[in-house]
Amino acid sequence: MDAKTGFFYLFSVVLLFAAFRVITARNPVHAVLYLMLAFSQASAIWLLLKAEFLAIALVLVYLGAVMVLFLFVVMMLDIDVDSMRKGFWKHFPLAALMGAVVALEMAGVLLGGFRLTEDPATAAMAEAAAKGIQYSNAQEVGTLLYTQYVYPIEIAAVILLVAMITAIALTLRQRKDSKFVDASEQVRVKARDRMQLVKVAATRKAEATPAAEPEKAK
Structure with a gap:
C-alpha cells in the first residue's frame, strides 16, 4: 500500500467518525465542530483525487463562511436540547427508513460506477x-x-x-419591529399627504438688558 492509499484510508476513517458524531453528539456546538471536521477531511480526499478547485471551494465556502455562521448561531441561541429529544423515538422509524434508502442508493452508485481504467x-x-x-x-x-x-x-x-x-x-412580513412599507401606498402618495403647514406665533422681541453699572472710583 502506497502513501496515497494510506492517506485516503486515514481521511476516510476520520470522515466517517466525524459524520457519525454529527448525528450522535448531544451538544449542538460539538455537532457543528464535528461537521467542520468532516468537511475538512472531504476536502483532503478531493485533494488526493486532484480536484484542487473543489477542495479549496469547500474550505473557503463551507468551513470559512457557512459553518462558522452556523457555529455562532448555535452558540448564541438558547436551544433546549431536552425538549428537542422528546419526539426522537417517535420519528426514528421514518428516519431509519430514509437512511437505509440513501445507503442503498449510495451502494448502488459505488458498485455500479466509478470503474475507471485511467485517472x-x-x-x-x-x-x-x-x-x-x-x-x-x-x-x-x-x-x-x-x-x-x-x-x-x-x-x-x-x-x-x-x-x-x-x-x-x-421574515419581514407581519412583524411589529420591522419597518414594512407597502409599495402601492408609496405610488399613490401625494405632496399634501407628506407636508403639513402649521401657523406659528410671531416671536417676541428680546427684552433689553440693563446697562452695566459704572465702576466706582477708587
Whole structure:
C-alpha cells in the first residue's frame, strides 16, 4: 500500500467518525465542530483525487463562511436540547427508513460506477501537455459549468434567488419591529399627504438688558 492509499484510508476513517458524531453528539456546538471536521477531511480526499478547485471551494465556502455562521448561531441561541429529544423515538422509524434508502442508493452508485481504467486528471494533464498548454483544474471546471451545464447552473441560480427573496419576505412580513412599507401606498402618495403647514406665533422681541453699572472710583 502506497502513501496515497494510506492517506485516503486515514481521511476516510476520520470522515466517517466525524459524520457519525454529527448525528450522535448531544451538544449542538460539538455537532457543528464535528461537521467542520468532516468537511475538512472531504476536502483532503478531493485533494488526493486532484480536484484542487473543489477542495479549496469547500474550505473557503463551507468551513470559512457557512459553518462558522452556523457555529455562532448555535452558540448564541438558547436551544433546549431536552425538549428537542422528546419526539426522537417517535420519528426514528421514518428516519431509519430514509437512511437505509440513501445507503442503498449510495451502494448502488459505488458498485455500479466509478470503474475507471485511467485517472481522468492524469489523462487531462497528458492531453494538455501534448498540446503545449498548461492544465488548470479550475479552468476545466469553469468550462464544463458554463458550456455543457450552463442551463442547470442558470436554473439553480434562479431557484436560489427566489428562495432568498422568499426568505426575506417571510421574515419581514407581519412583524411589529420591522419597518414594512407597502409599495402601492408609496405610488399613490401625494405632496399634501407628506407636508403639513402649521401657523406659528410671531416671536417676541428680546427684552433689553440693563446697562452695566459704572465702576466706582477708587
